Amino acid sequence: MGSAGGWRFNASLFLDPGVKENMNLDLKAFFERNFTPGMATTTVWEAHKAFMRGKLIAIASRRKRERAAETVSLTARVGDLEREHKRTGDATLLRELLEARGNLNLLLSRQVQAALQWTGRKFFEKSNKPDTLLARRLKQQTRERTVRAVRLSSGEMTSDPRDISGAFYSYYASLYNGTTATPGPARETHIREFLSRTNLPSFSPQQCRDMAAPISAEEVAEVIKHLHSSKSPGPDGFSVPYYKGLSPVLLQPLTRLFNTYMKGREVPSSDMLLARIVVIPKPGKDPAVCPSYRPISLINVDLKIYAKILANRLGRYIAEIVHPDQVGFVPGREAPDNIRRALNLIQVATTTGRSSFLLSLDAEKAFDRVDWNYLWAALTSFGIQGDLLKAIQALYAGPRAQVDTGGFLSAPFSILNGTRQGCPLSPLLFALSIEPLAACIREHPDVRGMEVGGKQYKLSLFADDVLLSLTSPITTLPNLLKALKDYGRVSGYKLNADKSEVLDLTLAEEERAVMRDRFPFRWCHPSMGSLGTQLTPTWGQLYKANYGVLLPTLHAMLAAWSQLHLSLFGRIYAIKMTLLPKLLYLFRTLSIPICRADLTFLQSAIHSFIWGGRRGRLPKSLMFQSKRRGGMGVPHLYSYYKAAQFAMLSMINLRSGAPLWTNLEQDMGGPQPLRTLQWTQKATPRTLHNSPTLQHSLRLWNLCREGDGLSPPGSGLQPLFYNPRFPEGNPPGAFGWWIRADITEVRDLILQGRPVTLGYLRESRALPPSETFRAVQLLYFVRSILRETPDRRLTLYETYCRQKHRGRGLISSLYTLILETTFPQDASYITRWEDDLGSSLEGNEWADIIDRTSRVTICTAVRENCYKVMARWYIHPQRLAKMYPGTPSTCFRGCDEEGTYRHAWWDCGMVSTIWTEVFGDLSRALGTPLSPNPWVALLNRPHPEARLTRGEHSLVSRVCAAVRICLARTWKGPPPPRQLIEAKIWHMITMERLTAVVLDRMAHFEAVWAPWLATFASPASARIAFSG
Secondary structure, eight states: OOESOOOOOOOGGGSHHHHHHHHHHHHHHHHHHOOOTTTOOOHHHHHHHHHHHHHHHHHHHHHHHHHHHHHHHHHEEEEEHHHHHHHHOOOHHHHHHHHHHHHHHHHHHHHHHHHHHHHHHHHHHHTTSSHHHHHHHHHOOOOOOOOOOOOTTTTTTEOHHHHHHHHHHHHHHHHHOSSOOSSTHHHHHHHHHHHHTTTOOOHHHHHHHHHOOOOOOOHHHHHHHHHHSSSSTTOOOOHHHHHHHHHHHHHHHHHHHHHHTTTTTTOOOOTTTTEEEEEEEEEOTTSSSSEEEEEEEEEEEHHHHHHHHHHHHHHHHHHGTSSBOSSSSTTTTTHHHHHHHHHHHHHHHHHHHHOOOEEEEESSSSSTTOOOHHHHHHHHTTTTHHHHHHHHHHHSSOOOOOOOOEEEEOEEEEOOOOOOOOOOHHHHHHHHHHHHHHHHHHTTTTTTBBBTTTEOOOEEEEEEEEEEEEEOOHHHHHHHHHHHHHHHHHHHBOOOOOGGGGEESOOOHHHHHHHHHHHOOOOOOOOOETTTEEEOOOGGHHHHHHHHHOOOOOOOHHHHHHTTTHHHHHHHHHIIIIIHHHHHHHHHHHOOOHHHHHHHHHHHHHHHHHTTTTSSSOOOOHHHHHHHGGOOOOOHHHHHHHHHHHHGGGGGGOSOOOOOOHHHHHHHHHHHHHHHHHSSSTTGGGGGGOOOHHHHHHHHHHHTTTTTTTSSSSSSTOOOSSOOOOOGSSSGGGGGHHTTTTOOOGGGEEEEEEEEEHHHHHHHHHHOOOHHHHHHHHHHHHHHHHHHHHOOOOOHHHHHHHHEEESSHHHHHHHHHHHHSSSSSOOTHHHHHHHHHTTOOTTTTTHHHHHHHHHOOOOOOHHHHHHHHHHTOOOOOHHHHHSSSTTTOBBSSSOOBOOOOOIIISSSSHHHHHHHHEEEEEEHHHTTOOOOOOHHHHHHOTTTOOOOHHHHHHHHHHHHHHHHHHHHHTTTOOOOOHHHHHHHHHHHHHHHHHHHHHHHHHHHHHHHHHHHHHHHHHHHHHHHHHHH
16 A cells, blocks of 8 residues: 555656657667567566656656756855845846846746646636536536545444555455356356357357457557547556657557467566556445445556457447347447337337336446456357457456555555456447347247237347336246346346336236235336436326426526636537537437427527526527537527437438337338338328327428428439329339339439439349339339429438438538528628628638637637637627617727727727737748738638748737737727737747647647747747746
């Protein structure tokens, strides 16, 4: 046990290019010297860490000694000058004394200043934007890592750090001691017997070869590129910026190291496998007991890179192995899929009246209890063997962990069970480990699920969250519990029966009584929580159980946030980051009608929150418009609702990888293929009365498809069969050849905007003579559609629905399309700017201005000022006079000119002088004449008179932004002094440079600021701005 304050790589060292270059050279020389025949790659890699740690500590120590020596020297000089000045009173000595004192103060304050600068950098980058900083502020909490006191096993409370550390050590050492599964000599036999009960699929030999192929340097580089630089390092202290900054030298050694693990020739060292567990208190839990803390495991970055490569490879194929019942951690599957299936099964139970119930299983620490012997056997059953299995087992070759209780570190303990926390591969391994249980339940004849269309729907999973839809409880439950017990005996799975929940759908009174008597499940009424939603016994209760609870909560959140000091953009980001995801999740998961009045009321509350309860300064249409079109991007809730509903509806068009709820709704709706329903004109057959989700989706679709620009009349996706407009194919009994030939949609008979010919069908589709008459019928139908809507092309939504597999980002794309149809007009300020500045822009110039304004810098405060100026947010004297008659309309600064918006920002003599000086400075820095231009200064337009690089344009935009911020701060008074503007520019330089270090973007920083620094950076200024 000991202090938790270990060594950590100091990213600020990269501020010094010389240090970074020397580190590259030292590393290269180290690896060339030590990668010799017979030397283990793991040994060399671990030795490199010790070598670099020593080098970096030496650099820090040397700098500390230099500062100490300089401090002694300056202190002595100040003393000498004080005595000499006191004796002579010489003015020259006084100036020297003041300079020496200033240098001494600067040196002594460097450490404090550096800490403040790094804190300031964090706020510069993350303040008032969708990030952890804002999230914690909205929750009005800070992360407390120090454990103040715990209750020992004896019942005694202790606040001694050593005793606290010991308590957590004992708790986690016991949890990971390898005894979760039933021990004994027959364990391997029991595992084989359990796995042999079910028919498990396996990866193909080719897939296994692909996953076990040697790791390439390109794979390593791609993973490093996408690592988050701000994540905490593991116990070795080497953080992500180390790997990003030195990747040119580290790529080859890392690739070589990982390939030794892939072949099983070596395993990671014990130090590499060591993890640090940070404990975070769970809300609402007793902080005096260890299980009330959520463990966050920090593993070393090099191990994380290796695991991520394996996860990427396994993720390509896992969907072919894991049954669609499991939607957790499998690419292309989502939690709303299982909720929609549950909603339909509830309707099935209500309609049929058959005795049915839902059972939600609660497992105790499911990820932490996985037995490794079982895990390796399960992976082998799926075809993962040989080198591929060894590559995965390398991550489990003796891992250990220490618990950090907020300043105190426990002794290391061995981890002998569970999938590794913090490891990118763990979620996929868990999905494979629980799949045999799911298969056992699916195949068990006496575990009876709800039946629709001759198929049984028994269970759905999201990782370890298991929801069962069952019937015949007297027979089913004993067999289910036996299957769970058998699985737990070999895998370590442990059911918390008293925390597992039952939702009674249509149970008979006798069955209900027997279940309550025999099984310790928790009975839920009137609803049961599942994957963030509330399931109810009837479809009609869903709205009240979900939106009836969420909407008041959101109103309360807005009221609480109103007390916080957030900027305009900060308030918008608060809505997008916290409130919208909660709503959007229900929009996606619940295909039920929504009360427009409730949404309108919430939308009004959002509007009031954004403007602080005052009248908004900008039109609502501008608020809702996307940032790409110059709007503020405030969420329009009803448009998001429609986008989410239609994104889910599009799943019925998938030809492969369709979620299981589409099969269920097909069985509930009859023989007509689901995908034909969406593209016929306002057709909702009565046979769909058993699927209220689909009925609602189609009703909303028919209401909005044309008005929202999703699918105007004449869609090429219209079905040829089951289409009321083509009665000959409804039903399509006589058109069997066409269905087998996959000619089922109008677009299949269109070529280059015209109907295909009989000759084309004979040549390209081998049309048999017996189908000629039906071909004539179909082509006549297609011609009638083309006559009504000539040159009709597929819309964005229709194009998406043609995809064979589920894509990403559909909700955002649909939302943008619906929003632009709802608010089609351009931003109102565009015309006013063109009138003010006396010229009109052509083509995409306004789009370019809007884009530059949104990306001028990483700092939200600067971007907000840029947007406010562009959107004419600031109230100028002329506008103020219209709002309050009798108020003078002349310039705030006392020049007696009419106070227009342009005058306040540009024409006022005092402001014009500032812009002339600033453009003079920019001309000196860039070495090219730049005349003052309001389009450039106020709207970030590229200067029309100079050919500048992208970095130089960015420099001009940043400097002008600093001037505008200073002008805004002195809006109703004298213009800002030059010193204030210079200070703002230097603040931006300092913060952006520190941010560039963290994000590994120094090249971009230098491309922007190098000309300015080369021209204006005095030694003192540079010292203040860039001290690391």
